[in-house]
Amino acid sequence: MAVTGGYGLNSRIVTYLVAAALLLAMLVFLIWNRRRGRPFFTPTAVEHRSWTRLLVASFLTLFAELAFIRWISVEVRVFAYFKNLALLLCFVGFGLGCALAHRARRWFWAVQALFILLLMVRIPLPRGWALERLSQDLGAAADVEIWQAGNAWSWARFLNAAMLAAMLFLLLIWIFVPLGQIVSRQLDLAPKTLSAYSWNLVGSLAGILAFLGVCWLMLPPAVWLGVVLLGFAWLQDTPRDRIALAACLLPLTLILYDPATPDHFSFWTPYQQIDFHRFRTPQGGFLLDNVEVNHTGYQAIVDLAPEYLAQNPKLLKEAPDENPYNLPFRFAVPSPRVLIVGAGTGNDTAAALRNGGRSVDAVEIDPAILKLGRTQHPEHPYDSPRVAVHLTDARAFLKRTQERYDLVLFGLLDSHTQFSDYSNMRIDNFVYTQESFREAKEHLNPDGVLFIKFQVNHPWMKRRLAEMLRQTFGKPPLVFYADSSYSTGATCFVVSPSGRIEEALAGDPRLAHLVERNRVSLAGITPPVTTDDWPYLYQEGRWIPRTFFALGALVLLLAIALYCQIPDSRTRLPSLFFFSMGAGFLLLETQVISRLALYFGTTWQVNGIVISAVLIAILAANAVMEFSSSLLPRSWILAGLFLGLAVAYLLPLERTPGPPAVAGTLVAILFSVPVFFAGLLFALEFRQTKWPSAALGANVLGAVVGGLLENLSLVTGMRALLLVTIGFYALACFGLLRARSVLSANRNAPALSVK
DSSP, X not given: OOSOTTTTHHHHHHHHHHHHHHHHHHHHHHHHXXXXXXXXXXXXXXXXXXXXXXXXXXXXXXXHHHHHHHHHHHHSTHHHHSHHHHHHHHHHHHHHHHHXXXXXXXXXXXXXXXXXXXXXXXXXOOTTSHHHHHHHHHHOOTTBOOXXXXXXXXXXXXXXXXXXXXXXXXXXXXXXXXXXXXXXXXXXXXXXXXXXXXXXXXXXXXXXXXHHHHHHHTOOHHHHHHHHHHHHHHTOSSHHHHHHHHHTHHHHHHHTOOOOBTTEEEEEOSSOEEXXXXXXXXXXXXXXEEEEETTEEEEEEOOOOHHHHHXXXXXXXXXXXXXXXXXXXXXXXXXXXXXXXSOTTSHHHHHHHHTTOSEEEEXXXXXXXXXXXXXXXXXXXXXXXXXXXXXXXXXXXXXXXXXXXXXXXXXXXXOSSBSOTTOOOBTTTTTSSHHHHHHHHHTEEEEEEEEEEEOOOSHHHHHHHHHHHHHHHSSOOEEEEEOXXXXXXXXXXXXXXXXXXXXXXXHOHHHHHHHHHTBOOOOSOOOOOOOSSSOOTTBSSSSOOHHHHHHHXXXXXXXXXXXXXXXXXXXXXXXXXXXXXXXXXXXXXXXXXXXXXXXHOSOHHHHHHHHHHHHXXXXXXXXXXXXXXXXXXHHHHHHHHHHHHHHHHHSOGGGOOSOHHHHHHHHHHHHHHHHHHHHHHHHHHHHHOSOHHHHXXXXXXXXXXXXXXXXXXXXXXXXXXXXXXXXXXXXXXXXXXXXXXXXXXXXXXXXXXXX
């Protein structure tokens, strides 16, 4: 929830109650007008063709998708670990709107759903209530790591939580229904369907770029969702409706309001929400700066300077050199060259400087966390001339740097969110793979040490990390637990290609005693190691966890139930061609994003650039089809599509030669080939369809199924998903042939004479 503990609760309650009262008054006013025969949000009887209207609705669809996905994945934690779940719900709502293109637009329901969702999620209760409990009951399982969700699965608790989740899912779906209605209706009215589809893509691309700008500026949700609300207002048919929706901007802002003081404030980075809270600890009254990510504990900013410890002798229960931040340097050679991946707010960097590090490369992906370290850390480690700060993905840095180090330190680099709305991979998934550890080893000096700190909540996690290091270095790592009364405790994994670890223990009896006293047992079944093809660190084995099954089934049931409410749904099935194209395309897009993340990093820029590039490729395909369709027989397009997919599957992309930037560019070009030909095939058939809205609805429904099937990579690995993608495109070809045979049969059927 947005309010944690007790700070800021009173002001949040006041603003929430004011917003709720304003919304209640507006609802009474709307009902009163409806009874007087003057209802609000009633569309005109005839929809007129308008390129501007199509552009705005397309812009809002993508912008609102990204905004709601990002917002709800922070406020309801379970969405943070299954982020494409929210994406699929947006698809269901948009697809339902396409199917209802010729019905009255559902603005009243959409606006109601928007504010009910806001009120439900933002209800100002202390942590542990309502939706916080929902995240635990939906996500608790021993075979998958979800922060603070627990390990014990209970069907009774899950079913109770599923009822509340279904309500949230339905609200999210209803928000997107009128947008789907407008876009699909405008496509039906357009004299040239393909041109209208191109304008739809242009609007969608603008929506993505606008949201990237919002992320870059680190603006709060009140701005994103305010843009969505004002866009809804612009799409209304009458000035009165526009004014009514614009007036809702005030309660929306109040609902999303978060109080700020010098000791407590929050902001939204391109990746997550950051909460900063300065308080005095109950034990000893020491001042502590705590950082939370998505309302979950992340890191405390600690002062371990000798002067500060001398002034506060009761601050540490352990000896200063036994603190987890100082421990790694007792294994390294004197005056080491240090690489820190996951530098965070600077605790490890400060430790490197205190322990004589002659140079430090500090790598951190989140600019706001770095800024907190620069402004709030009492030791100011990032101001030191010995420190070079790198704002990038850890894996991307390992690929690009040519430096060698005496100590490579993986800080508490455990992610709380996904790097893409199209994938269930977390930001750090590619950091903890066998290939990543090999790259880290290559950057070690002969007596270098690799030191990993990790918060282990499941026994299989420690066994996995230890096994990966054993396979990488040819010997088992040293594994022990280092606790602290002041900073964050962690399970430590230490290994070196030489005998440096043994030398450090032999030369430091206190260190040897500490390690032996806190040694971690690795007994038990070792889970499969993670690789670049199967990078799912937070999952125990190669199977789909029941949490994924349960939530996916819930989305599918909702989609089917809503589809059955569509007129003629039982007599008119969705087009197999457009359905299969949607499923195949979403799986292909997931492949592009995940593959390029290996070369350019799991940064928000890569995610946005890839999605934008995919839309541009489809626009290019539309342009080619618009002006040169006679030069491109269908058989050539199909050959290019399947040849491109086969090459992408058969080539060993992980061994692409050249620097990472060049290799990544080659991979991008390689994947752009099937994207381009898929766009050509879709454009060719979409231009000829009699019902563009029905085709778009089937395409979006297929994307929902493709998004659910993306979870197959948890079993097969990501590369094998290309085979599923090829299967869907083959199914699309079958649907195309079947549709053409039916059309040919209808043309050749003898006409019936009427007597």
